[in-house]
Amino acid sequence: MKNPQNFKTLCVHAGELKDEKFGGAISPLYMSSSYAFNNVEINQYPRYFNTPNQRGVSEKIAALEGADAGLIFGSGMAAISTTLLSHLNSGDHVIFQDDLYGGTRNFIQYEFPRYGIEFSFTSGIKTADFDREIKDNTKGIYIETPSNPSLKIIDIKSVSNLAKKAGIWTMIDNTFASPVNQNPISMGIDIVIHSATKYLGGHSDICAGAVLGTKSTIEKVFSSAKNLGGSLSEYTVWLLERSIKTLYIRVQAQNTNAKLIADFLENESWVERVYYPGLKSHPNHNIAKMQMKGFGGMLSFDIIPEIDSKKFLLGLDLIKPTMSLAGIESSALSPQLTSHALLTEKERISQGISSQMVRFSAGIESIEDLKSDLLQSLKNQI
Ligand SMILES: Cc1ncc(COP(=O)(O)O)c(C=O)c1O
Known part of the structure; x- marks a missing residue:
């Protein structure tokens, strides 16, 4: 079977690497941090997010979220910070829901003023609360649903429609739901982020993050990611693949x-x-x-x-x-x-x-x- 679509099958098989040499049942682990120079624009290198295992697991999580492409990071916060910074410039404004994971909120409040990025927290979780915050320089909306820790629920389709009308992007932290319970790209969201430390890892023994979206979005994230350097080490990537199978x-x-x-x-x-x-x-x-x-x-x-x-x-x-x-x-x-x-x-x-x-x-x-x-x-x- 060439391209399985069923979620359960994708969990086990999407993005797996073939063991051409020995025919082993699972993806081989390539620990190499140095690869042959191929005379291409971007060579394989762990901090370029493109080693065989990194690519395989990115492909797997992208398949689970119904995304074209993905990148995996050294933590959920590396994924969140890199994605936001890659999409914002000094003078831009972004809207966040009020009820957010504390680390994300700290990042925004501590780092954004230092880069001249403006932000607002909504006063509630209704679409009208987001609408009210849109300004001329607003570039995007960031949500987290269910939220940590109050399990608030945002109407994803409604917020993504609002953003589309306003011509701005949407990002969601989908950590609490996991791709098993919620697939925001199917509801019009542009970028999905996970702390893979949580359900994707699932055994409280790894720290990782993931970002999923269209090819061009992921290329944009990558342009900052290679500079910021928050890539995931090979062995952890391999453990993450093993975890996602179940x-x-x-x-x-x-x-x-x-x-x-x-x-x-x-x-x-x-x-x-x-x-x-x-x-x-x-x-x-x-x-x-x-x-x-x-x-x-x-x-x-x-x-x-x-x-x-x-x-x-x-x-x-x-x-x-x-x-x-x-x-x-x-x-x-x-x-x-x-x-x-x-x-x-x-x-x-x-x-x-x-x-x-x-x-x-x-x-x-x-x-x-x-x-x-x-x-x-x-x-x-x-
Ligand atoms: C909803 C949510 N998003 C992001 C993060 C950050 O993830 P990490 O600790 O992997 O950086 C957490 C961590 O608890 C979280 O609960």
């Missing part, structure tokens, strides 16, 4: 567990509020239903003020109180103390992040064991 089944299991945990928490008296797009009580459940194939493995919840959320997190046994997310092992953290710690109190409040908020990343363990762990930690706090 992406579909991992994420399906995580979707299922997240929904079961959200249903469970919604009926618990020690939980004030659950944030999960798969719940009917989520304010944008209907939009999520329209644009997502699954509701994802991430949820957040607010614990009642009588319980110390930090002690609750540290009291968990099986569920790891760790920084990152999307691994096959369930984990939980306080956004206030970790992912969004560098934001001011005012910024956190505007995003709805309180000290009682817990962000939960569903793994693939038994749902009964996960519930028992939540309840045993709760018992120790009361």
Whole structure:
């Protein structure tokens, strides 16, 4: 079969390298950082993002997102910063949704003023909130949906239509959904970004990023990427390929567990509020239903003020109180103390992040064991 299209098959086979010499079942790993001079414009070199394994995995992730091309990076932040800088000049303006991953927000607030790039954060997540921010020098809109950590849902098609009318580009951080649950290019988005440290990697053991789009967009990103130098090392590229082979089944299991945990928490008296797009009580459940194939493995919840959320997190046994997310092992953290710690109190409040908020990343363990762990930690706090 020459060009498989089915998502599950693409996860396993897209972009794989043939082992011509030995006929091995998986892509050979080319560790070389130096390749024969081919008398071409760009020779193969790891920082040129074009070694055999780098190209193979870029092709694989592009196939999963329905994109023409892609680039992989040394981290999600390298992908985000390089892509934004490659598309902006001094004097340009860009619009961001208010509720963003803390690291992205820090990057914008710290770096953009130094390069003379203007930016606005929207006051809400409706398309009209983006429309209101468009100015003569606006070049693009950047969204993140579901958002980290409040799981807010932006209407992707509506925002991309707005941008098209205004003649500006759109970028999305699709990390929380993963390509299994959401394919924004099919909804008109120009550039999709992933922290591949999360679902694409999926085992909490690699740090990587990816950018997907048309060939010309990716060429533009590459023009800055080769200067900024955030490429991914060969062995990590190879591990990433190995991880993506099981992406579909991992994420399906995580979707299922997240929904079961959200249903469970919604009926618990020690939980004030659950944030999960798969719940009917989520304010944008209907939009999520329209644009997502699954509701994802991430949820957040607010614990009642009588319980110390930090002690609750540290009291968990099986569920790891760790920084990152999307691994096959369930984990939980306080956004206030970790992912969004560098934001001011005012910024956190505007995003709805309180000290009682817990962000939960569903793994693939038994749902009964996960519930028992939540309840045993709760018992120790009361
Ligand atoms: C939604 C989102 N985007 C981007 C990033 C940054 O990714 P990385 O840590 O791989 O640089 C993160 C990290 O937590 C994230 O949660």
